[in-house]
Amino acid sequence: MTAIRALLLCSCLGLLRPGGGQPFLRLRPSPSDNLPVKDIVEHPDPEYDPKEQDLDERTLRKKLGSHFDPGFMAVAVPGPANASGAEEAAAAAAGRGRAALPAELRRLGPRLKVGKKARRKVLQWLWAYTYCPVLYTWKDLGVRFWPRYIKEGNCFAEKSCSLPEGMFCKPVKSVTKTFLRWHCQGWSSQKYCTWIPVQYPLISECKCSC
Numbered sequence: 001m002t003a004i005r006a007l008l009l010c011s012c013l014g015l016l017r018p019g020g021g022q023p024f025l026r027l028r029p030s031p032s033d034n035l036p037v038k039d040i041v042e043h044p045d046p047e048y049d050p051k052e053q054d055l056d057e058r059t060l061r062k063k064l065g066s067h068f069d070p071g072f073m074a075v076a077v078p079g080p081a082n083a084s085g086a087e088e089a090a091a092a093a094a095g096r097g098r099a100a101l102p103a104e105l106r107r108l109g110p111r112l113k114v115g116k117k118a119r120r121k122v123l124q125w126l127w128a129y130t131y132c133p134v135l136y137t138w139k140d141l142g143v144r145f146w147p148r149y150i151k152e153g154n155c156f157a158e159k160s161c162s163l164p165e166g167m168f169c170k171p172v173k174s175v176t177k178t179f180l181r182w183h184c185q186g187w188s189s190q191k192y193c194t195w196i197p198v199q200y201p202l203i204s205e206c207k208c209s210c
Helices: 002-007 057-067 085-098 101-111 116-130
Strands: 132-141 147-154 166-187 194-209
Touching: 057 166, 057 194, 132 194, 147 166, 147 194
Parallel strands: none
Antiparallel strands: 132 147, 166 194
């Protein structure tokens, strides 16, 4: 058990603190300690929504340029997920268990006083148990973002990932994707609205930590 405890040493990591912003005036989500990003509070008045002529796909694709990433964004409603979070995590862990063991577990192997076949099974089980995959789901950002659908990552946190229990899968790395954000300045007939590029942070790696 001592070796396992050493293997699963806690390394708490922090992300950037969320930036300030007034309700309804916040242009984009900002990196926080609690990725994925929480829903943005939008101004409820539909007058601040883009009109049909503002949603021309050809024009918006040209404006977004090489930042358009079909792997993480979609213009139309994406298809439903094929599996639940638990099923996806189990499948990812099973696939991970069949791959080559990491160096940390290989060093632990000689300390296990069991047969070679049993040792490998124990190490593969440990790897699958402590593995923290990124689980992706499609999220609708609303009409004031283009593309309005983003594939957002989450860390599987339905159970502890450590032995003894107490640690959970948490985000340790993130990437940003550039979207277009419909932004209005001014009020009523005096307002001016346009699409501006904004960066949206996404979880890219999860790790078993405290």
